[in-house]
Amino acid sequence: MKHNFGAGPCILPQEVFKQASEAVLNFNNTGLSILEISHRSKEFIAVCEEAVQLVKELMNVPEGYSVLFLQGGASLQFLMSAINLLPEGGKAAYLETGVWAKKAIKEAKNFGEVEIVASSKDANFNFIPKGYTVPEDAAYFHITSNNTIYGTEMFDFPKTNVPLVCDMSSDIMSREVNVSDFGLIYAGAQKNIGPAGATVVIVKNDLLGKTGRTIPSMLDYQVHIDGESMFNTPPVFSIYVAMLNLRWLKAKGGVAAIEKENIAKADALYAEIDRNPFFKGTAAKEDRSRMNVTFVMENPELEKEFLKLAESRGCIGIKGHRSVGGFRASIYNALPIGGINALVAAMQEFEQSQK
């Protein structure tokens, strides 16, 4: 049995794979593959509507927000968030918490002034900056709620009068958030939502249309809102699988229930990292991510050996990102506690083997 700790695209529930596999042959007993049906068919419109409805329900999206399924991942949102919200001659504020935040900053600079209000760059992004001030004249304040590479996560969202824009790609729907605290949330689907190829956007409608810019159609949130995510041909299969996965999450008890599981999973793994003398965590304890657990070995020369042992015990995808080194266990919603147990057991087995 393999335990997939990959950082994304990542594990999804086995029952979702099974349903998706069946729909590739025969979707909803239409006799047609999900891959050949028209996006304008009543069957697919129902899928898309259910996916949007499930996002609204699972995240308690309030009135006045639109939920979109788009393409292009967070990388396209770096650009779209800025072109839609940053007025001509305006300024945006950004929190620099990792490589993805830096990329968001780079794209925003195409459209106006960017103020970096705080950064943990000098500590290789191993913590979330706190105690900064957001300039009142910023059009928005952009944060990254979870930093996959460094294993940090923001547990207290900043209180500010400026609209909060959040790249929630790697922890969306892993824990309860108050959507009304945000002006814009976006997330590449390929962690907790579904397979690669779709992007979820949750945007407060009354923030739009105020930049004074001409926005090309495909970059304009309002165009996609008006088109109900079908301004152009949507990524049919990715949205279908996301819908299946969101159904699974709902049946599990929703975000509150999965949050409890995620806390238990992260606690178990961090406890072993802290207990086992061969390992140590890399992120500041108060900012430790519940989605991406980064750790190294006290003796880096043993890392290859442990990696080999872990893989032989079915734990795959735990090699750390090159900029942090060591290991990264991505433990998204769909990773069962059995995966954590297997990794903890491998760590303990390694400890024993060194005695």
Place this chain on the structure above:
Amino acid sequence: MKHNFGAGPCILPQEVFKQASEAVLNFNNTGLSILEISHRSKEFIAVCEEAVQLVKELMNVPEGYSVLFLQGGASLQFLMSAINLLPEGGKAAYLETGVWAKKAIKEAKNFGEVEIVASSKDANFNFIPKGYTVPEDAAYFHITSNNTIYGTEMFDFPKTNVPLVCDMSSDIMSREVNVSDFGLIYAGAQKNIGPAGATVVIVKNDLLGKTGRTIPSMLDYQVHIDGESMFNTPPVFSIYVAMLNLRWLKAKGGVAAIEKENIAKADALYAEIDRNPFFKGTAAKEDRSRMNVTFVMENPELEKEFLKLAESRGCIGIKGHRSVGGFRASIYNALPIGGINALVAAMQEFEQSQK
């Protein structure tokens, strides 16, 4: 048995559905779903490389061109082609052959002057304009090789000194073209390439980097070339299925072989339209598309009745686009000749029933 005449997303070969369905459960005997593997895994990099290689091979792409798999469909390419090729203060020339051409024109206007060199708008786009002159000072000349809604296709590509940009979404790989005649070819995958969610771009490298613009990363062809279509997380499954489908096309004998089949299929259907006194084609005969066959009934009041009969004989997706009315049979590469025979038989059965 159903014959899927849908305009796209559309029919793909049954063996592709079968392989794709299996890979959703167990990809290449990895024990993992294609939906959960990392896009940076050696297995998926091999898929992406094979997909690119198959495009090069099947289309005889010459040296000096790059092949990309991106997201966003032709709609994003309307914008990307202009931002990458239209210099500040420059002009682009467009041929207006339908709604999609009009949309391309609209997006290009965000970036400079657009000259429409010819249009068939006044005839509801039922022919391809000819005998126009392309201005020598245009940065490029944009054409749409096949117009799905109106059932027209361009068989003689314009000879011009200006780089030719072609939206080939609905007839790419249905017939041989000389890629070196083009500066840029793009195509939403969801007709002859694969499922929705991927876009193929074939661009001549030396046309890039000459606009004097700052291009946001995700819109910059050079960024995607440098990232080998993995600047950001690619649409893994869509590329995988495209690769399977291109393998199928290669095994069939490639584009030259499928072109022969497509001619035979289109000829058979148009012959019945021309013979059967109840039906008539809507497109100018010399511009009739081999991919989308549009036709109406001499007596429009009978259309509902024929639609019902055709559907009862398994012919689905033949209702025409509202802007043309009547019927549209999309007969892409993967539609077997049996589908044509079934539709022709339904037309003949209808004729007999009216006697």
